[in-house]
Amino acid sequence: MRIAIGGDRAGEGLAGLIAAHLRATTPHTVVDMSHPEDDHPELYSELSERVGLAITHGDFDRGILCCGTGIGVCISANKIPGIRAALTHDTYSAERAALSNDAQIITMGARVIGPELAKSIVDAWLAHSFDPSGPSAGNVAGIEELSRKYSEHHLQTSNF
Structure with missing residues (x-):
C-alpha cells in the first residue's frame, strides 16, 4: 500500500513520527508530503489538496x-x-472510518492526541478495509453521489 502523510506547522511533528512508525513496522511505501517544493508557509487547505489529489490521481492508496x-x-x-x-x-x-466510511484519508490533531495513541489509530485504520458489499455500501455510495452531484453543479455554475 502507498501512503501519503502530511502535516502543517502544528502537525508536521506528529506526521513525521507516524511516517517513521510506519516505515519501521510495515511494508508500506510511506511518503511525507508535509512541505511544498518551494518550502513557503502554506495553508492546511493546500496540504490537504496535495495529499487528496495524489490519492484521486492514483499515486497513493491512502x-x-x-x-x-x-x-x-x-x-x-x-x-x-x-x-x-x-x-x-x-x-x-x-x-x-475504514469499515463504515471507506475513508481514504484520516486526520488527527497534534494538540489533541499523543504520539502513542496516534500510532495505534493509524495501525487500527490500516488493519481494516471497506467491504463494498457490506452494510455500509449504500451510505458510501450516497456520499459519492453527493460528491458527484455538487462537483458537477459547481462546475456548471462557476465563472471559469
Missing part, C-alpha cells in the same frame, strides 16, 4: 493528515471530489 486539531485538514480534504476524510481521535473511530 493518506494521513495532521494539523493542530485535525479539523482543518479534514474539512479541506473533504472539499476534493471523491475524497472521504475522517477525523479520528481513537482506535474505534479509525476502525469505523
